[in-house]
Amino acid sequence: MELFKNRSSLHGYVMFMFLTTLSKGFACEAPSSPQCFRRKAEATVYTCEWSMNTTQSDMTFELYFNETKFGNIKETFHNVVEEQLIQSRSVMIWVEAHIGNSTCKSPKTSVILQDIVKYEAPQNISASWLKNNLSLSWIATEKYPAVAEVWFRRDEHPTEPWGKRIISTTINNNKDQHQVFVVNLQKSSAYQVQIRHRSTMVKKPLWSAWSQVVVPAELVHEPNVTMTITHFNGTRKVTLTWMPMPVGAAVRNVTSNSSQCICTKTVYHNDHTIYTFVSYSAANISVIAKNDVSVSPPAILRVPAEPASDLEACNKTLADEEINRRTCLEWYELQDASPVPKNVITLTGKMGKRKKKEVRKNLKDYIRYLYFEHRCQHGRPQTVKMCFFYQKEGVPLKEPQEVATFDETDISADLSWKAIPLAYQQGFLTHYRLCWVKISSQDEPEACHNIPASETRYHLENLKAGSKYNITLAGVTQVGEGPEATAIINTKPGKPMNVWLSFGLLFVFFLFSTTCTVVLKKIKVKIFPPVPKPVITDFIPHQSKTQEILEKKEEVHDELTLLKLYPEGKSVSEEAEDVRVVRDEWDDGTDEDVDHDRSTLEECSDDCSSPGSTDEEQRNSKGEITDLEQVDNELAMLIYKNGLVFDMKTELP
Numbered sequence: 001m002e003l004f005k006n007r008s009s010l011h012g013y014v015m016f017m018f019l020t021t022l023s024k025g026f027a028c029e030a031p032s033s034p035q036c037f038r039r040k041a042e043a044t045v046y047t048c049e050w051s052m053n054t055t056q057s058d059m060t061f062e063l064y065f066n067e068t069k070f071g072n073i074k075e076t077f078h079n080v081v082e083e084q085l086i087q088s089r090s091v092m093i094w095v096e097a098h099i100g101n102s103t104c105k106s107p108k109t110s111v112i113l114q115d116i117v118k119y120e121a122p123q124n125i126s127a128s129w130l131k132n133n134l135s136l137s138w139i140a141t142e143k144y145p146a147v148a149e150v151w152f153r154r155d156e157h158p159t160e161p162w163g164k165r166i167i168s169t170t171i172n173n174n175k176d177q178h179q180v181f182v183v184n185l186q187k188s189s190a191y192q193v194q195i196r197h198r199s200t201m202v203k204k205p206l207w208s209a210w211s212q213v214v215v216p217a218e219l220v221h222e223p224n225v226t227m228t229i230t231h232f233n234g235t236r237k238v239t240l241t242w243m244p245m246p247v248g249a250a251v252r253n254v255t256s257n258s259s260q261c262i263c264t265k266t267v268y269h270n271d272h273t274i275y276t277f278v279s280y281s282a283a284n285i286s287v288i289a290k291n292d293v294s295v296s297p298p299a300i301l302r303v304p305a306e307p308a309s310d311l312e313a314c315n316k317t318l319a320d321e322e323i324n325r326r327t328c329l330e331w332y333e334l335q336d337a338s339p340v341p342k343n344v345i346t347l348t349g350k351m352g353k354r355k356k357k358e359v360r361k362n363l364k365d366y367i368r369y370l371y372f373e374h375r376c377q378h379g380r381p382q383t384v385k386m387c388f389f390y391q392k393e394g395v396p397l398k399e400p401q402e403v404a405t406f407d408e409t410d411i412s413a414d415l416s417w418k419a420i421p422l423a424y425q426q427g428f429l430t431h432y433r434l435c436w437v438k439i440s441s442q443d444e445p446e447a448c449h450n451i452p453a454s455e456t457r458y459h460l461e462n463l464k465a466g467s468k469y470n471i472t473l474a475g476v477t478q479v480g481e482g483p484e485a486t487a488i489i490n491t492k493p494g495k496p497m498n499v500w501l502s503f504g505l506l507f508v509f510f511l512f513s514t515t516c517t518v519v520l521k522k523i524k525v526k527i528f529p530p531v532p533k534p535v536i537t538d539f540i541p542h543q544s545k546t547q548e549i550l551e552k553k554e555e556v557h558d559e560l561t562l563l564k565l566y567p568e569g570k571s572v573s574e575e576a577e578d579v580r581v582v583r584d585e586w587d588d589g590t591d592e593d594v595d596h597d598r599s600t601l602e603e604c605s606d607d608c609s610s611p612g613s614t615d616e617e618q619r620n621s622k623g624e625i626t627d628l629e630q631v632d633n634e635l636a637m638l639i640y641k642n643g644l645v646f647d648m649k650t651e652l653p
Contacts, residue, residue, distance in 0.1 A: 028104040029053055031076075034063065034095050036111065037118040040142045041201045046085060046113060049077045050095050050106060062096045087114040117199040118206035119146070122178070125195065125211060127293040129187040129218035136195060137177045138211075145169050148180050148197040149207070155190040155214055156248065162194075169197065187218040190248040216250035219296035223254060225287050227301050234382040238285065238303060240274040245289055245296075256287045261328035261346050262374055263381040280306040280383035281330050281372045282341075305332070305370070306386065313428050314371050314387035319360065325349040328381075331363060331389065332370035335423045341370065365392035366426040393427030396420050396475040396482025400432065403473055403485040410465035410492045415458045417485065420475050427477035429453035436460065436489070439468045450476075466493040 029052070036048040048063055061073040065085055070078060085091070094108040122138035129135070136150065146169045151162040169178040178197065185191065194212045199205040223242040230237040245251040256274050260283055276285065282305040286298040318329055328348045332341035347359045363369070373385035401418040408414075420429070431453050437446040451458055453475075463469065471487040 028099045028102045030104040031095050031106045033107045033109045037116040044082045046080045060098045115203040117202045119208040121209035122211040125213045127215040134182040137179045140176045140178045146197045151194040152191050191215045216291040217248035218294045222297040222299040223289050225299045250291045251289045254289045258285050263376040277380040279374045279381040314389045323349045326376045328374040330372040334368045363391045366394050395480040398424040399483040399485035403487045405489050412461045413489045435472045436469045463491050467491050
């Protein structure tokens, strides 16, 4: 151990002894028997392949064809041209591996080289679905059919066993491809597929190496796309968003295409969103999804043209002028009220002069067009002009449609109609001309009125009751007036005034006049107070009664004495005093009280002159006549009450 001063010296000695032992006869692992073949039947080069488990870098190989040796081979394959080999007879082939001084030999194999062909592994495999059958295609090694072995299983079930099919291929001469069909699969599922093939043109073909591919499910449905439109200055931004496709479909990308005459490649793509820009004219956008085996049906989204209801007639266009390459003109032929044009004429700056001339000749006279003028600004289409256009105008070919009258009264009527169809207008309507004349009347001239072209109703006034009118209506363009539509109006006869309305007016007039009279009287009283007038009581009934009494002849019997009875303990003076009290009460009472008092006095006078009085009483009554007359005189005096003078004096016979 003294020879090894340190550990590194010991390690070097061990390695030296190991290599010495290996070089003296350490047994190496033998390589596999070589396979020698051509890649196709017409090839002139043979390829020999073998395999080794070891990865020694200093290993060399020698390839033997009988006694012919090809040495100093560093790889596990070697190419030999056919001139160096015996092809049509059987030969023995083997491989010797050399590691240091050790040699290992593979088993010897007897082969006829010209009978052996081994294709390359299938390259550029493409797949597609045809119903539930899977079509597999790859580049053809030879222009002859081959045999393919296909293994498959569903990608979402990696533990299930492989399905195996051996199928003869067909040749697609147009594409130089081998093609096979694997039937009875599920196109809605993705599959793992392994495939290899071999030649059918030699006696002992060899299987190629395996190629593996994942086949996605077929895209059966179009993308579920939603569209939003944002307006800019003459440009519309269209945002397309779609729902995620099924996982098994393995969508690789989604593309869109727009039918615009300029700036058609303005597409910006995200995972589930596409941004594109379109002009104000109509555009069709198709969105499709793609994977490695199929293309989805297109989702067609129609972007309508901007509404043209408020547009005016074109005052100037570029129809007869030269346009640059960044300008596009469009004419939409409008034959009816439908927003979808019947025909579209497109003129771009990229067209040649002859093509532009042909396009301009396609414009028709008397046809209304919706004119668009587009330009490409900063890579985006922009509409700079939009208006209605006529190549040449004429008079309308038809009259206004469905002219009708309604709501006729004794002095008015309403008229309605439908506009002249666009195909028959032949120009821009400036107005409608409406005329009416009373039938069977030569005194009244025809009256006419111009109605704006946008109107479809009119109210006729100042007609005569119970009359018949002839109506004519025609459309007018700048060129002239078109055919007339006719109608008849029968006004209703005049109606008498409603009776209840008359009564109501009379009542209102009476109420109004009464109110005015009362108000005026009150105003008159306040401004001119009334002059009091004396009120003379009508004593005619009493005078008649008194006169009748006086006319009777008084008869006084000798035995009868008339006496006036006075209340007990009351003298004539007191009676007079009572009369004065009655007068005072009269001042505060009514005329009826005065009449009552006078009647009382007259009754008293009658009682006093009754025939039952004694002579003495009669004499006493004669002595008291003065007092009664005094009472009568006082009653006949003028009495003032509230500023009014009443003459209460009565005429006695």
